[in-house]
Amino acid sequence: MHKKLFIPGPIEVSQEILDAMATPMIGHRMPEYARLHKGVTDKLKKLMFTEDRVFLSTSSAFGAMEGAVRNLVGKRCANFCNGAFSDKWHKVTLSCGKEADPFKVEWGQPITPELVESALSTGKYDAITLIHNETSTGVMSPLPEIAQVLKKYPDVVSIIDTVSSMSALKLPIAELGIDCCVFGVQKAFALPPGLAVFTASERALERAKGIEGRGYYFDFLEFAAADEKDNTPSTPCISQIYAMDRQLDRIFAEGLEKRWQRHLEMAQFMRGWATEHGFGLFADEPYRSLTLTCATNERGVDLAQLKKQLGERGFAFDDGYGKLKGKTFRVAHMGDMQVADLKEITAEMEGLLKGM
Numbered sequence: 001m002h003k004k005l006f007i008p009g010p011i012e013v014s015q016e017i018l019d020a021m022a023t024p025m026i027g028h029r030m031p032e033y034a035r036l037h038k039g040v041t042d043k044l045k046k047l048m049f050t051e052d053r054v055f056l057s058t059s060s061a062f063g064a065m066e067g068a069v070r071n072l073v074g075k076r077c078a079n080f081c082n083g084a085f086s087d088k089w090h091k092v093t094l095s096c097g098k099e100a101d102p103f104k105v106e107w108g109q110p111i112t113p114e115l116v117e118s119a120l121s122t123g124k125y126d127a128i129t130l131i132h133n134e135t136s137t138g139v140m141s142p143l144p145e146i147a148q149v150l151k152k153y154p155d156v157v158s159i160i161d162t163v164s165s166m167s168a169l170k171l172p173i174a175e176l177g178i179d180c181c182v183f184g185v186q187k188a189f190a191l192p193p194g195l196a197v198f199t200a201s202e203r204a205l206e207r208a209k210g211i212e213g214r215g216y217y218f219d220f221l222e223f224a225a226a227d228e229k230d231n232t233p234s235t236p237c238i239s240q241i242y243a244m245d246r247q248l249d250r251i252f253a254e255g256l257e258k259r260w261q262r263h264l265e266m267a268q269f270m271r272g273w274a275t276e277h278g279f280g281l282f283a284d285e286p287y288r289s290l291t292l293t294c295a296t297n298e299r300g301v302d303l304a305q306l307k308k309q310l311g312e313r314g315f316a317f318d319d320g321y322g323k324l325k326g327k328t329f330r331v332a333h334m335g336d337m338q339v340a341d342l343k344e345i346t347a348e349m350e351g352l353l354k355g356m
């Protein structure tokens with residue numbers, strides 16, 4: 001039985017996208033691929049409101065996240081940590097042999113502009129990593145306010161993970177001044193995993209030129225050279241790129257404003273349902289994620305049991321990430337989902353909770 005996915009990635013993939021993945025194969029050095037590549041990267045630029053280079057990486061998000069650190073950290077990196085993925089990014093930065101310091105706040109808290117200011121004002125850092133939407137905790141940090149701080153530090157290259165937020169709300173990458181924005185496609189894009197996207201500003205590419213040990217697979221300069229020919233350095237995941245092309249058309253056909261509004265409405269519905277049914281919300285307003293709700297288990301429900309029973313009814317549900325397992329649960333509301341989908345899973349949950 002297929003379980004309908006309400007976990008925060010991978011997300012349910014529509015039949016239209018699965019069909020697009022079955023497009024007959026082409027060679028990546030054929031003109032057909034260059035046309036596909038240019039079409040996709042142009043649409044991504046439109047979606048992200050940027051003219052910066054946009055690169056397609058055949059990897060999950062962490063490939064490009066590691067690549068960004070390898071290419072862009074010269075002196076020392078400030079890793080802002082407020083959940084499982086940002087904590088991991090700090091470890092990845094160190095494992096790339098980079099000097100780095102973690103700036104940690106409690107899980108459930110956002111990264112604030114004040115914290116970023118206090119780190120950067122030391123003058124020790126030439127790069128930062130920050131996760132816009134911490135999927136482990138359902139916290140969205142205030143990126144526009146943080147971007148204002150970053151603008152005061154032109155020598156600091158900003159590497160921002162928008163893995164679980166890109167396309168769900170307006171993120172104008174150029175206006176925000178983000179040097180490198182990274183995301184995977186199995187979250188709000190509702191595509192099968194395996195493709196990551198990243199941008200690189202002129203400043204980022206200049207930085208990369210002076211960095212040794214960039215490796216090959218994620219070398220930004222290799223990506224930039226290949227991009228001149230609307231191509232990738234290595235064989236790309238062409239089927240996924242066909243799927244991305246189709247999904248971008250669907251995104252623009254819905255309309256960006258409508259898409260953002262739909263994500264807001266889904267978030268409001270799910271937060272409302274959780275609190276009306278005796279659960280709390282892990283994040284405080286205004287830092288609650290638009291793409292998933294992380295609810296606290298105030299009712300002391302056996303979440304592992306709830307997950308099992310929902311699974312038997314055809315729903316994949318998340319009973320908390322890492323140290324939050326059993327204490328919180330997460331329901332995704334992103335990609336192609338509608339409020340009607342949330343009504344389906346919450347109706348099942350209501351039925352099951354009565355018997356618990």
Ligand SMILES: Cc1ncc(COP(=O)(O)O)c(C=O)c1O
Nearest residue numbers: 060061062085133135163164184
């Ligand atoms: C915010 C965030 N960053 C990074 C990752 C890691 O992505 P991947 O497993 O695709 O490398 C995830 C995965 O859930 C995530 O939610």
